[in-house]
Amino acid sequence: MTAELIDGKAFAAVVREKVRDRVATLAPQAGQTPGLAVVLVGHDPASEVYVRSKGRQALEAGMKSFEYRLPESTQAGELLDLIERLNTDTQVHGILVQLPLPSHLDERKIINTIAPHKDVDGFHISNVGMVGTGQDAIVPCTPLGCMMMLRTLHDDLRGKTALVIGHSNVVGKPMARMLLNADCTVMVAHKSSTNIPELARHADIVVVAAGVPGLVRSDWIKPGATVIDVGINRIAAPEKGEGKTRLVGDVDFDEVRKVAGAITPVPGGVGPMTIACLLANTLSAYCHQHGLADEPLPLDEQDPK
Numbered sequence: 001m002t003a004e005l006i007d008g009k010a011f012a013a014v015v016r017e018k019v020r021d022r023v024a025t026l027a028p029q030a031g032q033t034p035g036l037a038v039v040l041v042g043h044d045p046a047s048e049v050y051v052r053s054k055g056r057q058a059l060e061a062g063m064k065s066f067e068y069r070l071p072e073s074t075q076a077g078e079l080l081d082l083i084e085r086l087n088t089d090t091q092v093h094g095i096l097v098q099l100p101l102p103s104h105l106d107e108r109k110i111i112n113t114i115a116p117h118k119d120v121d122g123f124h125i126s127n128v129g130m131v132g133t134g135q136d137a138i139v140p141c142t143p144l145g146c147m148m149m150l151r152t153l154h155d156d157l158r159g160k161t162a163l164v165i166g167h168s169n170v171v172g173k174p175m176a177r178m179l180l181n182a183d184c185t186v187m188v189a190h191k192s193s194t195n196i197p198e199l200a201r202h203a204d205i206v207v208v209a210a211g212v213p214g215l216v217r218s219d220w221i222k223p224g225a226t227v228i229d230v231g232i233n234r235i236a237a238p239e240k241g242e243g244k245t246r247l248v249g250d251v252d253f254d255e256v257r258k259v260a261g262a263i264t265p266v267p268g269g270v271g272p273m274t275i276a277c278l279l280a281n282t283l284s285a286y287c288h289q290h291g292l293a294d295e296p297l298p299l300d301e302q303d304p305k
Contacts, residue, residue, distance in 0.1 A: 003227070003260040009248055011149055012272035016061060018105055019279045021146055023062040026283075026292055034121065034286035035064040036087050036094045036278075042072040054096070056274055066092060071104050079105065080113050080258050087115040094120035094282035099170075110256045117288060120281040122174070131174060134181045138281050143175040143185050145273025146207060146228050147182070153226055154205075158183040162193065163199050165189045165216070165250070166209035175207050195266065196220070208250040216251040224261035227251055 027033045035053045036058045051067065052205055058065040066081060079097075086092050095118045101107050110120075116126040122140040130137035139147075150157060162184040166172035172188065180188045187203070189196045191210070200206055200220040208216050209230035221227060231250030240246065249266030257263050285292035 004262040008269040012276035015276035037066040093286040141277040160204040162205040171209040196237035218255035
């Protein structure tokens with residue numbers, strides 16, 4: 001058996017196209033274009049890349065992009081004042097503060113200052129609580145992308161056994177809640193779990209977000225299971241030359257693809273869906289703020305599988 005490759009780039013392209021089409025339809029009705037504000041504090045190289053990509057893709061989707069780049073030394077009061085201004089700015093429908101923040105800033109306080117209806121990352125405690133209780137809310141982008149792909153791969157998720165490896169607030173916990181809301185039987189494992197391979201062998205769906213390169217091996221996986229690898233790890237690649245590196249996931253891809261029914265690669269799997277879902281969340285926030293119908297963005301029968 002060789003697993004079906006889940007092409008995140010193709011899925012993301014479909015989502016971006018649907019967002020772009022809906023923006024083109026709705027903006028004339030509302031008399032305003034959706035606006036996304038991204039705040040970056042400091043000069044983390046990876047964050048710089050993400051922010052540029054988010055801004056570029058927002059513009060390509062027909063949205064306005066507002067970028068605020070603040071120095072590493074920015075104090076909490078200055079950052080909070082900026083967020084409060086963005087909360088009341090009618091041109092801004094979505095606000096994202098790029099993480100991680102410098103260590104002297106209280107991440108939770110910063111996130112919870114963002115107006116919940118503009119929190120397009122889905123990290124505000126109000127959105128977290130609503131997702132946890134099965135209510136409509138803005139959902140974190142990476143788990144949302146994973147769910148979009150899973151719903152396309154599986155006609156019905158109800159009753160399937162799912163294992164989430166990792167329990168971060170960004171991926172693991174919201175992923176588990178969303179799978180529960182889809183009526184899956186959900187298990188969550190983390191660094192203190194002692195029986196992860198045994199749990200994984202019972203799972204129809206395995207979502208891995210542990211930050212450990214090559215953690216999941218082929219003998220962990222139930223034959224035919226769907227494996228979603230959220231991990232992005234940069235490791236040495238001496239075969240490419242001295243000092244060279246490459247990206248790998250939390251799954252031993254070459255091994256696991258021989259057992260799984262479907263699997264996401266790294267790179268090119270979950271990653272592209274994260275920014276596409278950020279645009280979808282911004283569109284959703286825009287619709288709510290303008291009293292427009294917020295239709296879901298399903299991936300239909302013409303979409304990549």
